[in-house]
Amino acid sequence: MAEINDPDNTILMELKDGTVFIELLQDVAPKHAARMKELARSGAYDNVVFHRVIDGFMAQTGDVEHGDFEDGFNLRRAGTGGSDLPDLPAEFSKIPHDRGTLGAARSANPNSANSQFFINFSDNHFLNGQYTVYGRVIGGMEHVDAIARGEPPMNPDRMLSVKVAADA
DSSP: OOOOSOGGGEEEEEETTEEEEEEEOTTTOHHHHHHHHHHHHHTTTTTEEEEEEETTTEEEEOOTTTTTOSSSGGGGTTTSOOOSSOOBOOOOOSOOOOTTEEEEOOOSSTTOBOSOEEEESSOOGGGTTTSOEEEEEEEOHHHHHTSOOBSSOSSOOEEOEEEEGGGO
């Protein structure tokens, strides 16, 4: 179990193999951290699939519009949607995209991040200054490493539940 220093800025992501503890970088990317907490508190991330998982690179999830399908129909669309909230402006920083960091997924427009995010499997410094870093895994990275690979995976893993530690 990870040591939680700030429960209001810690996310508990339940995966099939266990809990992933994510420390949000509220002081670095306040809008992105606030969005993740808002979506977690509303239950929007619960049961959403990891739709793009590239070995040695990252695991992407958070399409709350298409990512909670039950019959497989929306899997081909997973990754194309967001939430019903407005897109966020980029909050680039000097924080590097190291293993375990959380980055905001977006389109070619730097100010198009919404609900989707990725967790880096390795140091991906070529992403530095191009994607907002707003969190880091502080416990349970082995559960992230166990997520099924694919674009999309044949049998995608899901975020079973996502909660703010202060609310758990």
